[in-house]
Amino acid sequence: MPLDAWLALAVVIAVFPLMAFSRIGPDIVLLGAVILLLTLGVIDPGQALAGFSSTGLFTVAFMYVLVTSIRETGGIDLIIRHVLGRPRSEGRALVRLLLPVASLSGLINNTPVVATFIPAVLNWSRRVAVPAHRLLMPLSFASILGGTITLFGTSTNLVVHGLLIDRDPTLAMGLFDIAWVGVPVAVVGLTYLVLLGPRLLPARRGAEAVFENPREFTIEMEVDAEGPLVDHTVEEAGLRHLQELFLVEIEREGNIVSVVGPGERLKGGDRLVFAGTSEGAVELQQIRGLVPTRQGESNLEKDFKERRLVEAVVSDQCQFIGRRIRDGHFRTLYGAAVLAVCRGGERVAGNLGQIRLQPADVLLLEARPPFIERHRQSRDFLLISKVNGSARPVHEKAWLAWAILAGVVLLATLGVMSMMNAAMLGAALALATGCCSVGAAKRGLDTQVLLTIAASFGLGAALESSGAAATLADLALGLADGNPWLLLGAVYGLVTLLTSLVTNNAAAVITFPVVMASAENLGVSPMPYVVAVMFAASASFLTPIGYQTNLMVFGPGGYRFSDFLRLGGLLNLLTAAVALALIPLIWPF
Structure with a gap:
């Protein structure tokens, strides 16, 4: 040799453990490997850049725009609203959930399908009295099974097919050719999930149950109207650098001051919400001018237009992985305050600021309303959803977005044009009809x-x-x-x-x-x-x-x-x- x-061979062998066991993103690892091979003269510039001109790559990119148009118009929410219903047993609940998820995933990327279904399933599970953990893993597996039905089902199918036709155009496959195998695989897999899934999954406590009672992880105090803290800033009052707690928000005359800054001036009767450990209550009680709140209802249970409570699932690419929340200045970077962290179905105890984040941690955040839209496509979070229901409204153009996708599928299936051309035309129509804005399309591209x-x-x-x-x-x-x-x-x-x-x-x-x-x-x-x-x-x-x-x-x-x-x-x-x-x-x- x-x-x-x-x-x-040495570079390729080194790439796999780096991607599997390091926190470096796979794109960075692979780009570094390509640069190294180019520097060593193993490949020339044309070979190094060939992937950027692949038909498979561009088909995937245009499909991302189509999927974004469906998500932005509430197209997936529309399906959810019509198919879930009120089944009478756990088995029927699984059938109502898994069949539409697998069908949708055969046509669009399964990541937005699962992201949209998760908050809906969490709410639905309470209504039908089926534990959420019995539904969520089958939800993910059904989306994967559905992706094997068509070439559009996963980006991998499109890319491998692109490699194939670049090598030999006579081997080109039709959009539904792999359905001869994909449909039986999906039927067997879905049957297994419905019949054996409930028996094989042990009881688990999800993040929603952990975050159910805000009183467990917050402490609320009031500013004494006659006390020494009135008209002092948060910094001057000594509330900025508490050991076990941090100030999340202030309720003042029916309004909310969220993500409180050090220069915010306190007023008499302000209701202060702190997050952290129960031991921190002792520290608060020693501060003159603060008294226990006289209101019975927790502040976090109230609905304020100035802030949102959201759950965010930490990605394995999050820049905070392995770092303490306080050291990384999470609040400053995202404009959101961490109220609690759930890991493995249990709330992570101890000082919030000292917690080191891990992939798949679920964070309960207090944030301003723009946070959801701003960070929904962030590499740092896999999923962001409002605690009280879905964050995406149903839009009147949902049917148009679905019609454009159906047209793309029809054109590619009948061979009127190639899959890449059909996807390109569909993406252009989605932008032209307003189903998707240019900004949303850019955010929807998974770079x-x-x-x-x-x-x-x-x-x-x-x-x-x-x-x-x-x-x-x-x-x-x-x-x-x-x-x-x-x-x-x-x-x-x-x-x-x-x-x-x-x-x-x-x-x-x-x-x-x-x-x-x-x-x-x-x-x-x-x-x-x-x-x-x-x-x-x-x-x-x-x-x-x-x-x-x-x-x-x-x-x-x-x-x-x-x-x-x-x-x-x-x-x-x-x-x-x-x-x-x-x-x-x-x-x-």
């Missing part, structure tokens, strides 16, 4: 996913051009003893393992050239192996870190890692068995 091949895809192309090109892919293909053929069935199983198993540790797009794109070389060396059609890569990259049921929607439900559901292994392990085996049995029948070797 030449030196370039060794270098390419991390797009950069990850583009950079993955560079690594795939390095493996192929250096000869490393051919060498790995020969090794795989040797291990499979030249048997196409064994090779198919090995490809599926490898991609499933990689996608459980790192992003599914990177796992699929980097293994693609090895898979193609293996099929060519074996002298068989590459199609069964390409489709196996698509399905294996979507089989992210084993861990919460394997797929974004899993991480989104992890905190609100109060789950543990073992819960994903318990419910997702058998689901992984079932979907693999169905896919591996059907793929060679539809696409023979």
Whole structure:
């Protein structure tokens, strides 16, 4: 094997543990790897930048705009309102939830589907008396299963198909071709979730239950109208640097001063809300001029137009991961105050300022109304929702947004134009009709996913051009003893393992050239192996870190890692068995 091949292989091998075990984003890791390979001369500039001109990448980008138009117009909320209803049993509740989620995820990216459904499901679970943890993990898994039905279902399907047609245009697939395997896989998976899901998931306490009683994590005091604190600033009153507490908001004459600054002047009768430990009450009682509040109802239970109570799920890319809330100046950066932190279904005890955030932590925040819109697409948070219901209103243009998407699907299915052209036309119509503003479209583009895809192309090109892919293909053929069935199983198993540790797009794109070389060396059609890569990259049921929607439900559901292994392990085996049995029948070797 030449030196370039060794270098390419070494860089690729180093990339996977970096993405899996470091807090560096996958896009940064992969871009760094591409720059290194370019510097070492393993790839040329054209190969390094090839991903940025991929039809698959642009199709994904235009689909993000279409999905944003549906989200902005309340199109998903419209579906939720008509399908959930009032089922009479837990099994029927799961059917009412999982079937529409899987269907929607076959046409649009599953992340906004799950993000919109989570707050609705939390409210719905109370009405139908079904614990939320029995619904949230199946919700995520159903969205993943639905993504296997069409090429539009996941960005991975679009990207792998783009790689395929760039290599050989005669191998182009129709939008619903993979449904011959995807539908049976989804039916088996959904049946398993409905019948065995409730039995395999143990009782868990979600974030909603933890945050249910505001009195547990707040202390409220009043400014004595005759006391020494009147007309003093928060800083002068000694309320800025308390050890166990911090001042969240002030209620004054029926209005709220939220995210209180150090220069705010106190008035007699002000009702002060502090967050922190109960031990901090002793510290407050020692401050002259503060008296226990005389009102019975907690301030946080009241509805004020000046502030919102929101739940935010911390992303694994959040800049505060591993840092203490106080040290990172969370309040200053986001304009929101942390009231409580839920982790693994339990409230994190102790001084709030000293808590070090972890991925999937659920934060109860007090923030001004613009916070939700401003940070809804933030890389730091997977999900932001109002505590009292959905943050997205239903818009009168929802049906138009759905009609545009239906037109895109129809044009691509009938072959009137390519998937990329159809998605481009749909995105332009969404902007022209006002279903989506330019600003919303920009925010809706998941730049991390797009950069990850583009950079993955560079690594795939390095493996192929250096000869490393051919060498790995020969090794795989040797291990499979030249048997196409064994090779198919090995490809599926490898991609499933990689996608459980790192992003599914990177796992699929980097293994693609090895898979193609293996099929060519074996002298068989590459199609069964390409489709196996698509399905294996979507089989992210084993861990919460394997797929974004899993991480989104992890905190609100109060789950543990073992819960994903318990419910997702058998689901992984079932979907693999169905896919591996059907793929060679539809696409023979």
